[in-house]
Amino acid sequence: NAGVTQTPKFQVLKxxxxxxxxxxxxxxxxxxxxxxxxxxxxxxxxxxxxxxxITDQGEVPNGYNVxxxxxxxxxxxxxxxxxxxxxxxxxxxxxSRGNNSPLHFGNGTRLTVT
Amino acid sequence: GQQVMQIPQYQHxxxxxDFTTYCNSSTTLSNIxxxxxxxGGHPVFLIQLVKSGEVKKQKxxxxxxxxxxxxxxxxxxxxxxxxxxxxxxxxTFGNEKLTFGTGTRLTIIP
Numbered sequence: 001n002a003g004v005t006q007t008p009k010f011q012v013l014k015x016x017x018x019x020x021x022x023x024x025x026x027x028x029x030x031x032x033x034x035x036x037x038x039x040x041x042x043x044x045x046x047x048x049x050x051x052x053x054i055t056d057q058g059e060v061p062n063g064y065n066v067x068x069x070x071x072x073x074x075x076x077x078x079x080x081x082x083x084x085x086x087x088x089x090x091x092x093x094x095x096s097r098g099n100n101s102p103l104h105f106g107n108g109t110r111l112t113v114t
Numbered sequence: 115g116q117q118v119m120q121i122p123q124y125q126h127x128x129x130x131x132d133f134t135t136y137c138n139s140s141t142t143l144s145n146i147x148x149x150x151x152x153x154g155g156h157p158v159f160l161i162q163l164v165k166s167g168e169v170k171k172q173k174x175x176x177x178x179x180x181x182x183x184x185x186x187x188x189x190x191x192x193x194x195x196x197x198x199x200x201x202x203x204x205x206t207f208g209n210e211k212l213t214f215g216t217g218t219r220l221t222i223i224p
Binding site for chain 1: 204
């Protein structure tokens, strides 16, 4: 099993450009989520999904959209990139909707917005 | 929103010394998880604590959950260079989502 796969690993965008960060998991996990990691601020939840067709906002959702058309995939869209979105993005999944399940993280996408 | 405070932010230790990181919450946690992130890597789950006063060990790592379920600690005995990384706690309040602490970055001086 590949676990949680994120693409791309690195991306540079210009202000105003759009892009989609891809995330796929092959563990049949119900729960998927996106975090951003900034120095000194830990991991902050952007959006999450408890199953196909269901998404909800996390702590820092502004500027990001998500969809969950299948159990396996949970892409994160930046509609109009801003320098404040420069960060490392992690996708994570867990096997149940509850909060007792360990999160499995992807390898991350390092995004720079100029 | 509810927060999980983690201290210290940085810790530099000589190889062989002990290391401890602490997490604190102003309200009761349902459970707490610990993760390790190697430099340039992604967070990896270490353990979950659920019961009041719970203590769990993994080789040189000891994890504790406070009696009031408002604090937790991770203690590493006799650090090794392989322990380098950032350690995160993540707590759950009721049925809410996991809230991560800000992490403690551990560096080892050989």
